[in-house]
Amino acid sequence: MQQTVAAAEFLAACALSRVDAVGGFARDGLLSSQEVFTQQLVTGLSNGMIIALIAIGYTMVYGIIELINFAHGDLCMLGAYFALTVVGALGVDQWAGTGGIMGLVLVLVGTAAFCGSLNWSINRLAYRPLRKASKLSLLVSAIGASFILVNLGLFWGGLPMDVFADGTSSAAPKAFPALVSAAPAAQIGDVIYSRTDLLVLCVTLPLMVALTYLVRFTKLGKAMRAVAQNPTGASLMGIDVERVIGASFFIGGSLGGFATVVYSLYNQTVSFQMGYRMGMDAFIAAVLGGIGNLPGAVLGGILIGVIRSMSDGYLEARWTNTVVFGILILILVFRPSGLLGAKLREKV
Amino acid sequence: MAISSKRITINLLLIAAVASIPIIEKFVPLGLHISDPMTDVFVYAILGLGLNILTGFTGLLNLGVAAFAAIGAYVFAISTCEIYPFQLGFWSALGLTMAAGALAGFALGAPTLRVRGDYLAIVTLGFGEIVKDVLVNMDSITKGTQGINPLPPPTLFGHELGGSGQYWLFMAIALLVAVGARSLERSRIGRGWISIREDELASRAMGIRPDHAKMLAFATCASLAALAGALTASRLSSSGEPGNYDFQISILALCIVIVGGIGSVRGVLLGALVMVGMNSIVLVKLTELMGGSDSAPPAALAEAHGLQWAFLFVKTWAQNVLISPTNWKFLVFGLALVLMMIFRPEGILPARGSKEDAPDGDEGAGGVAGGVTGGGVSSVATKELRP
Structure with missing residues (x-):
């Protein structure tokens, strides 16, 4: 009897602790001022633009071969390690003025080329042999590729270089040098727009414009849209489908490369496990916007960035991942076509 | 498909050989100590057999099976630990755990019935992450x-079991689960699952209710995963931290099913031996053999030039990471998945009849392996037929 009462008390305590937590969220929310809101919004938008750029890589690949490219986030992680290696080899001291900007452009373009080629090779080795296999075999292969990339990142972190802290603990997170200072570029009221926020805009916006141009107005873009619509039909029209798929992987990967450099400069720490988180955020963004839909990926990325930032600020940071994954599940269950995606009929 | 007496003899011999490992270790001191990691193999075999019911038989890819193991471990811990008011015995707690696991399976299964293929895989992945975060955050x-x-x-008839006792108990439970899975596969329910994997629409036309069958598969998978979690918690005398039940564990379970032979009970047992053996016996033993090595002092690297520098650089790098075989773990998992998918999608010990039952011989991942696919096979086919 005593045990039953104790058990009931315990269950009641569980219920109460939930209520307490929720109450805490609401209280914090009420105390926050307008400036805090705007500041969180700025951070969220910057992170959102980065997520959007990575999400484009997911959505392009899904649009063309219906594969959730699970390795995309880890590809970005390797890109960050590549950028860190280049920065280390160039020396960290000489980053000011025109030279600094040149160096930054070099790192950006180099990392983009690296990630693009790597993504192209992954497609060639791990996905292309499975073109005729089922979607799920392809997904399992992508998960395998993701694990291989994670392990390569672990190896890479052990390089005996200064930027990797001599590589003595390869698994530890590495500090990414603050090549662009987080000093305020502009201040309106109490809201600070830092130079890194500006950097994010300067890199992501032109790339999105360029991609839109490429997909809408070039021959390659037309071929990509054709393959996405109907690969067999496209190949009958004389389009080299494999070449187009390879090009999509290259472009998606290089956008990820740009994004990962900006991400590293913005957050100033990289680790071999960061790919999973980056990849999940971007994938959720792509699904939220409607997977296979380029403007959708950008919209989804911005939304996820803002939601994360608001959840950090108004709920508690430790619940942010739960919120984001909850959104993912709700969308997949109730509106799998996303916000901007067309309704797809289930193929039987 | 009668079981021949030869097959029974082989199975009995194998069981006897595995069962005798603790005795041999006791009397023949080889210093290998593999009975401890072998107990892990049994637990993972249970986890893999559970996943095999959902992914292998029914064709629904689950990337969050570790979450069910976590639920099992925590339900077991809360119902037995002395700081909570329940304090059940080992066996009743185990029963409660399996029931709770089944309930969790229903909870995930019910809303996701309408989600298909790779989207379902992502939902299960998200579920796994949420469970892990909730366990960390609800720290009260x-x-x-x-x-x-x-x-x-673990106890048996009131006696607490030590190392060898646990070994035999876990082995017996794993065997029981394997035999159960095998009989389920041949039963009306199991044939229903397999027919859904092969063609959901046709099986619906044959009078099977896919929703009921899928829910049952989810519940069975979750219940067995919870059992595996509870057994580990009891063995380690701790639920472990929530981070122990992360995506890696779900992928290890998936590797076990895929490497062994998807949809094949014997294959899953072999897969557990190969993958867990690789993870916690071979890599660990190799690391012990290599011994701890000191990193070369970075100063030497700074002073060296040319070829000598390159040599030192590689040497230091190798000493930092490459030399430790446990650092190759992810590479082994990853390569196992990619290579199996490309070269032998049906696994080492394929499910019987997989070749004959294949709906399309030229589908690449034919037969049961193509079955991971369920709808995938048919959707590819229609896609090409579409005008």
């Missing part, structure tokens, strides 16, 4: 990252 109940301990060890 779950003790957060500390985990819940101490927990009572």
Whole structure:
């Protein structure tokens, strides 16, 4: 009897602790001022633009071969390690003025080329042999590729270089040098727009414009849209489908490369496990916007960035991942076509 | 498909050989100590057999099976640990755990019935992440990252079991689960699952209710995963921290099913031996053999030039990471998945009849392996037929 009462008390305590937590969220929310809101919004938008750029890589690949490219986030992680290696080899001291900007452009373009080629090779080795296999075999292969990339990142972190802290603990997170200072570029009221926020805009916006141009107005873009619509039909029209798929992987990967450099400069720490988180955020963004839909990926990325930032600020940071994954599940269950995606009929 | 007496003899011999490992270790001191990691193999075999019911038989890819193991471990911990008011015995707690696991399976299964293929895989992945985060964050109940301990060890007829006793108990449970899975596969329910994997629409036309069958598969998978979690918690006398039940564990379970032979019970047992053996016996033993090595002093690297520098650089790098075989773990998992998918999608020990039953011989991942696919096979086919 005593045990039953104790058990009931315990269950009641569980219920109460939930209520307490929720109450805490609401209280914090009420105390926050307008400036805090705007500041969180700025951070969220910057992170959102980065997520959007990575999400484009997911959505392009899904649009063309219906594969959730699970390795995309880890590809970005390797890109960050590549950028860190280049920065280390160039020396960290000489980053000011025109030279600094040149160096930054070099790192950006180099990392983009690296990630693009790597993504192209992954497609060639791990996905292309499975073109005729089922979607799920392809997904399992992508998960395998993701694990291989994670392990390569672990190896890479052990390089005996200064930027990797001599590589003595390869698994530890590495500090990414603050090549662009987080000093305020502009201040309106109490809201600070830092130079890194500006950097994010300067890199992501032109790339999105360029991609839109490429997909809408070039021959390659037309071929990509054709393959996405109907690969067999496209190949009958004389389009080299494999070449187009390879090009999509290259472009998606290089956008990820740009994004990962900006991400590293913005957050100033990289680790071999960061790919999973980056990849999940971007994938959720792509699904939220409607997977296979380029403007959708950008919209989804911005939304996820803002939601994360608001959840950090108004709920508690430790619940942010739960919120984001909850959104993912709700969308997949109730509106799998996303916000901007067309309704797809289930193929039987 | 009668079981020949030869097959029974082989199975009995194999069981006897595995069962005798602790005895041999006791009397023949080879210093290998593999009975401890072998107990892990049994637990993972149970986890893999559970996943095999959902992914292998029914064709629904689950990337969050570790979450069910976590639920099992925590339900077991809360119902037995002395700091909570329940304090059940080992066996009743185990029963409660399996029931709770089944309930969790229903909870995930019900809303996701309408989600298909790769989207379902992502939903299960998200579920796994949410469960892990909730366990960390609800620290007033779950003790957060500390985990819940101490927990009572496994008992049998009132006796607490030590190392070898646990070995035999876990082996017996794994065998029981394997035999159960095999009979389920041949039963009306199991044939229903397999027919859904092969063609959901046709099986619906044959009078099978896909929703009921899928829910049952989810519940069975979750219940067995919870059992595996509870057994581990009892063995380690701690629920462990929630981070122990992460995506890696779900992928290890998936590797077990895929490498062994998807949809094949014997294959899953072999897969557990190969993958867990690789993870916690071979890599660990190799690391012990290599011994701890000191990193070369970075100063030497700074002074060296040319070829000598390159040599030192590579040497230091190797000493930092490459030399430790446990650092190759992810590479082994990853390569196992990619290579199996490309070269032998049906696994080492394929499910019987997979070749004959294949709906399309030229589908690449034919037969049961193509079955991971369920709808995938047919959707590819229609896609090409579409005008």
